[in-house]
Amino acid sequence: MDSNRVEEIIANYNRDKTRLMDILIDIQTEAGYIPATAIPVIAKRTDTSQAYVEQTVSFYHFFRREPSGKYTVFLNNSVVAFMMGRDKVARTFEEEAGCKFGEVTENGLIGLFDTACIGMSDQEPAALINGKVFTRLTPFRVREIVRNMKKGKPLDELSTSGYGGGKNASDLIRAEVRNNVQRQGPVMENDYTPGTVLREKLKHFSPDEVIWEIKLSEIRGRGGAGFPTGLKWEFCRRAQGEKKYIFCNADEGEPGTFKDRVLLTEYSELMFEGMALAGYAVGATEGILYIRYEYKYLEKYLKHVLEKMRKQNLLGKNIAGKEGFDFDIRIQYGAGAYVCGEESALLESAEGKRGEPRFKPPFPVEKGYLGYPTVINNVETLCTTVKIMQFGSEWYRNLGTHESRGTKILSISGDCRYPGIYEMEWGYSVNDILDMAGADDVQAVQVGGPSGSLIGPDEFDRTICYSDLSTGGSFIIFNNTRDILQDVVMNFMEFFIEESCGSCVPCRNIPWLLKQKLEKILQGHGVWKDIEDMEEWAGMMRINRCGLGQTAANPVVSSLKNFRALYEEKIQKGKRFDEGFNLEKAVIESCEAVGRIPLI
Amino acid sequence: MKEFVTITIDDQEIKARPGEFIVDAARRNGIYIPTLCNMPGVKPAGSCRICTINVNGRLMTSCTTPVAEGMEIETISKEIEDFRKAVVELLLVEGNHFCPACEKSGTCELQALGYRLEVMAPRFPYQFPKRDIDAGNPKLVKDHNRCVLCKRCIRTILDEEGHHIFAFRYRGHQLQITIDPEYGMNMTDELAQKAAKNCPVGALLYRGKHGFEIPIGKRKYDKEPIGSDIEKLKKVKTS
Numbered sequence: 001m002d003s004n005r006v007e008e009i010i011a012n013y014n015r016d017k018t019r020l021m022d023i024l025i026d027i028q029t030e031a032g033y034i035p036a037t038a039i040p041v042i043a044k045r046t047d048t049s050q051a052y053v054e055q056t057v058s059f060y061h062f063f064r065r066e067p068s069g070k071y072t073v074f075l076n077n078s079v080v081a082f083m084m085g086r087d088k089v090a091r092t093f094e095e096e097a098g099c100k101f102g103e104v105t106e107n108g109l110i111g112l113f114d115t116a117c118i119g120m121s122d123q124e125p126a127a128l129i130n131g132k133v134f135t136r137l138t139p140f141r142v143r144e145i146v147r148n149m150k151k152g153k154p155l156d157e158l159s160t161s162g163y164g165g166g167k168n169a170s171d172l173i174r175a176e177v178r179n180n181v182q183r184q185g186p187v188m189e190n191d192y193t194p195g196t197v198l199r200e201k202l203k204h205f206s207p208d209e210v211i212w213e214i215k216l217s218e219i220r221g222r223g224g225a226g227f228p229t230g231l232k233w234e235f236c237r238r239a240q241g242e243k244k245y246i247f248c249n250a251d252e253g254e255p256g257t258f259k260d261r262v263l264l265t266e267y268s269e270l271m272f273e274g275m276a277l278a279g280y281a282v283g284a285t286e287g288i289l290y291i292r293y294e295y296k297y298l299e300k301y302l303k304h305v306l307e308k309m310r311k312q313n314l315l316g317k318n319i320a321g322k323e324g325f326d327f328d329i330r331i332q333y334g335a336g337a338y339v340c341g342e343e344s345a346l347l348e349s350a351e352g353k354r355g356e357p358r359f360k361p362p363f364p365v366e367k368g369y370l371g372y373p374t375v376i377n378n379v380e381t382l383c384t385t386v387k388i389m390q391f392g393s394e395w396y397r398n399l400g401t402h403e404s405r406g407t408k409i410l411s412i413s414g415d416c417r418y419p420g421i422y423e424m425e426w427g428y429s430v431n432d433i434l435d436m437a438g439a440d441d442v443q444a445v446q447v448g449g450p451s452g453s454l455i456g457p458d459e460f461d462r463t464i465c466y467s468d469l470s471t472g473g474s475f476i477i478f479n480n481t482r483d484i485l486q487d488v489v490m491n492f493m494e495f496f497i498e499e500s501c502g503s504c505v506p507c508r509n510i511p512w513l514l515k516q517k518l519e520k521i522l523q524g525h526g527v528w529k530d531i532e533d534m535e536e537w538a539g540m541m542r543i544n545r546c547g548l549g550q551t552a553a554n555p556v557v558s559s560l561k562n563f564r565a566l567y568e569e570k571i572q573k574g575k576r577f578d579e580g581f582n583l584e585k586a587v588i589e590s591c592e593a594v595g596r597i598p599l600i
Numbered sequence: 601m602k603e604f605v606t607i608t609i610d611d612q613e614i615k616a617r618p619g620e621f622i623v624d625a626a627r628r629n630g631i632y633i634p635t636l637c638n639m640p641g642v643k644p645a646g647s648c649r650i651c652t653i654n655v656n657g658r659l660m661t662s663c664t665t666p667v668a669e670g671m672e673i674e675t676i677s678k679e680i681e682d683f684r685k686a687v688v689e690l691l692l693v694e695g696n697h698f699c700p701a702c703e704k705s706g707t708c709e710l711q712a713l714g715y716r717l718e719v720m721a722p723r724f725p726y727q728f729p730k731r732d733i734d735a736g737n738p739k740l741v742k743d744h745n746r747c748v749l750c751k752r753c754i755r756t757i758l759d760e761e762g763h764h765i766f767a768f769r770y771r772g773h774q775l776q777i778t779i780d781p782e783y784g785m786n787m788t789d790e791l792a793q794k795a796a797k798n799c800p801v802g803a804l805l806y807r808g809k810h811g812f813e814i815p816i817g818k819r820k821y822d823k824e825p826i827g828s829d830i831e832k833l834k835k836v837k838t839s
Contacts, residue, residue: 040782051767051780058769337771354768359646359664502749502768502775503647509690512773513724537724543652543659543683 001031006038010045017046018370020056020352024063025293025333029131032072033064059354059501061115061336062293069104069111071149071158073097075127078117078255079491080413080476084124085138092139096146110149116338116495117255118294121413121476122180122420130155131296133177135164167265172301179262180420183436185407186391186399187384188423194269195312197389198276199320205389210281211237214385217393218405223249223341223378224448224472225547229385232375235365236282239373244284246275246327247369247376249346250291253338254449255495256474259409259421260379264291264298267383268305272329274382276315277389278375279327287329288369290346293336302331338499342546343376345501356501357546380409380473400426404465412437414446414477430460430469439477444484444563449474450492451551453558454484484559485566486522492555493518500552506540507549513537514556525578526571535560607671622662622673623651630834632827633675634684634717636691636709636800637750638663645751650687650713652680681717688713689722696728696745697801703812704802706819710748711801712826737779739792740804747803749775757795759783765791777803 009026013019023042027034034057043050057063064072075081075090094100097110104111120126123135132155134145141159148158156174163169164178181188205213215230236244248271252260263271275287289302306329309315319325332350334340340349344358347369368374377385384406388396400406404426410433413419417438424433434442446454447464448471455462455469462469478488493515502508517534520526538553538560560567572578584598591598604615607622609631616625621644626633637648646664653662654674662675674680691697691710699705713719731744753766754777765787769778787795789808796806816822 043782047761047763049763049765049767049780049783051769051778051784052764054778055767055769059771354771359644359661361666497773500772502770502772503645505648505650505687505690505694505748508749508773508775509694509724516725533723537686540683540686543649543661543687545646545649545661 001027001035001038003037003041005030006041007045010042015045015047016352017048017052018351020046020048020053021332021335021349023352024057024060025335028063028335032070032130033067036065055354056352059337060293060334063335067104067108067111068113070109071129072111072113073127073129074113074115074118075101076116076118076120076124077114077491078121078124078495079488080117080121080256081124081126082487082491083414083478083482086125088139089125089137089142092142093146096143097149110146115294115336116498117253117257119252119258119261119292120177121256121258121411121474123178124413128294129158132156132158133175133294133297134159134161135176135178136161167301170301172304173265173298175297177261177265177297179266181262181266182412182418182420183422183424185409185423185425186396187380187387187407187409188263188267192270192387192390194273195309195314195320197386198273198280198314201389202277202280202320202322202325207237207281207283210277210389213393214281214388217388217396219381219384219388219396220404220466221378222380222384222408222472224254224451224470226466226470229377229381232365232377233278233281235363236284236373236375239366241373243286243372244279244282245369245372245374246278246282246284246287247343247346247350247374248275248287248289248379248382249341249343249376250289250295250379251334251341251346252379252472253292253341253499254451254472254474255492256411256413256446256449256476257472258411258413259473261295262421263379263383263409264295264302268302269309270383270386271379272305272309273314274377274384274386275329276319276327277385278377278382280319280325282373282375284375285326285328287327288332288350289329290332290334290340290350292334292340296333299331299333306331337501338495339501339546339548342548345546346376347374354501356503357548359545378472401463401465403467408464408471409473410464410471410475411473412475412477415439415442415479415482416477424464426465427463429463430455433464433475434460434477437477439479441479442477443480443482444478444488446474446476446478446488447471449476450495450555451548453554454488454562455558456562459562484563485518485570489555489559490515490518490522496548496552496555499548501548504544504546504549507544507552510537510540511552514553518556520578521567521570524570524572525580526567527575527578528571529577531560531564531567531571602669605667605669607667607669607673609673610675616667619666622653622655622660622665622667622671625667626662626675627830628833630831631675632830633662634713634827635663636687636713636748637752639752639756639798642752642755645755648687648691648748648750650684652683654680684713685717685719686723688717688719689724691748692719693722693724693726694729695747696731702746702802703805704746704799706814706816706822708802708821709800709826712821715821716825716827734779737784737787739787739789739807740779740784740795741807742777742779743803743805744776745803746801747777748801749777750800752798752800753777753795753804756798757787757791759787759791766795 126135220226340355345355349355644663734742
């Protein structure tokens with residue numbers, strides 16, 4: 001890429017350093033990597049330093065510093081991918097392409113890389129190739145794909161799998177991704193005409209009344225933390241600021257979660273309307289959809305929806321004819337960092353920086369994007385608020401349980417017959433859900449993803465709700481053939497090691513040390529003290545700054561709590577420490593040579 | 601706005617300035633809360649977590665949490681002291697810290713914290729990572745073996761136009777400090793000296809003509825433990 005083009009891209013974003021992510025993403029998309037020559041140009045034009053640009057570039061997984069192949073394959077390495085046959089698929093990629101993972105073929109045609117969960121757990125193994133999603137991969141399909149790459153075929157012609165259902169088949173998406181909606185509840189029910197709340201309901205509701213209605217519904221944030229949405233909007237409304245922002249957090253990165261993918265594909269108008277509604281309620285004029293890079297394949301479509309809504313006067317000036325109700329939305333892509341799902345890290349990222357969580361206070365509702373009061377809501381939360389306004393808080397309050405109102409959309413994957421998304425009222429038991437998804441012979445369920453909890457059959461009567469098993473939606477099922485420690489806990493720990501921003505000392509080190517302990521135990525070298533150490537060390541994660549850091553040892557903590565026997569059966573009994581090697585065995589040969597009997 | 605707020609630190613009632621961070625309020629009142637990444641007057645990073653305290657029953661970092669009326673703060677407990685000690689131990693095993701051979705010995709805050717918190721042998725296994733020494737800058741030597749990633753250089757070393765000279769690179773376990781190739785090369789002597797001075801450990805060394813101006817044994821923390829200057833304030837106040 002020549003420097004003129006780089007200059008052009010930078011100029012497209014007004015040489016604004018807070019738009020560094022967009023600048024880098026455009027360069028990455030066009031050139032396939034971020035050329036070293038581009039960095040000084042960006043630094044100069046945005047009036048930063050090369051080190052400053054570099055620190056953002058090197059934070060994000062999808063920014064490559066070297067040419068990464070004309071076709072760059074990112075094959076998901078999440079736990080479910082392995083369960084569904086990733087090993088064979090990966091091996092076939094390597095054999096057919098002629099290079100290992102982490103490498104690019106000599107002719108520069110194909111690059112093979114690992115990536116964390118890409119939100120396709122219901123159709124693994126899956127990969128991103130130049131941003132396009134390929135799901136349900138098999139060795140046969142991989143051979144076909146790689147051969148087509150070698151013929152130089154365009155992305156669209158690499159595979160002959162056809163398109164997934166719903167809008168995935170539309171001209172603007174053209175993805176083989178399937179929605180797999182297994183259960184529709186009130187939020188996903190197609191009983192709503194987009195725009196009705198903005199056009200009709202807001203005639204009768206002042207911003208304060210909207211907030212009141214949302215508060216009455218008692219809806220809490222659907223991203224996992226469960227903060228009351230109405231209260232969040234109220235805090236932001238009251239906060240002083242020249243401008244205010246509404247963010248929609250579509251950075252779902254918790255392995256095993258994919259419900260936002262489906263909402264973004266099929267319910268984007270509902271989501272955008274929710275953002276406009278929130279904008280009306282808190283007095284914000286700008287909205288930003290922060291969406292993970294893995295969902296780049298939805299970009300054209302989402303932009304099209306925004307354009308359509310502008311034409312319909314559901315975005316823009318004087319929305320729905322309401323004088324002074326101005327609100328518009330832009331899309332901000334991330335570039336591969338799980339921690340950016342944490343709201344303050346998300347803001348940092350949207351400002352063109354490393355996704356390092358901020359310390360609180362101040363909270364985003366007081367001081368958020370660019371220092372202005374900002375509401376950050378999950379995709380599902382925003383969709384739900386529109387339905388609450390349409391059907392009333394009373395309607396909503398009657399769903400779910402007393403302390404967990406409404407519904408939750410679960411992303412169910414792993415060992416079951418019907419993986420996909422399920423909208424359920426809160427309050428069902430794990431057993432109910434397993435029955436619904438068609439899961440037999442279940443050994444364990446990971447509720448809430450790696451940062452949640454791993455539970456065994458004796459706890460399957462527990463209920464999905466904020467006061468018992470709280471979840472952002474990830475629900476991964478493991479049957480009795482799975483090796484919990486090797487396949488699950490180890491995979492999750494590797495994920496957290498990869499995804500820590502590295503700021504806090506415990507988060508940067510403890511998962512790494514826990515992994516070493518786990519390896520030791522799995523290799524049969526563990527002793528009782530190792531289990532005790534793991535428990536004690538994991539406790540230190542409490543002093544980390546953000547939710548990622550505080551929960552990054554949970555795979556170990558919760559498997560130690562609920563599957564302790566698996567650890568205990570692997571350690572050496574009756575030993576206080578591991579000698580590291582067997583002295584008797586080690587001297588056998590030399591003893592034989594000199595004809596001695598070892599004195600041990 | 602009120603002139604002051606009243607908070608309680610370890611059963612001692614103190615008056616704090618509205619908006620100031622707990623660690624600063626404590627410091628002014630002669631109460632030492634161990635810190636490492638923190639520098640008075642500089643925007644906090646909250647990254648080392650050593651200054652973790654208990655505020656109204658919740659663990660918070662005292663360098664990033666502003667005081668609020670009626671806060672009940674506990675800075676000493678078995679749990680908190682163990683957290684602090686563990687952080688120092690983690691830093692010691694994470695890098696390669698060989699005090700006897702280090703230019704900073706005696707003025708090193710990590711070493712001083714080790715002594716003050718009575719770190720004997722770390723509970724964690726030494727990692728002995730292979731790390732580089734970067735001698736590419738004309739004014740500074742950057743030794744990654746010793747870096748504790750406190751961000752002090754990133755936060756405090758900017759040129760006259762506000763360009764950052766230091767920055768992070770990579771993330772998580774790979775995290776490291778870089779010097780900007782352009783602004784770093786043109787750094788003034790003054791700024792380079794400031795960077796070395798602000799570095800709590802021996803990761804940034806100024807390539808000046810002088811070597812060991814103050815001999816080991818007569819350096820700051822050789823004489824008295826870290827935090828003593830703060831605690832003296834209290835003795836003055838109470839006497």
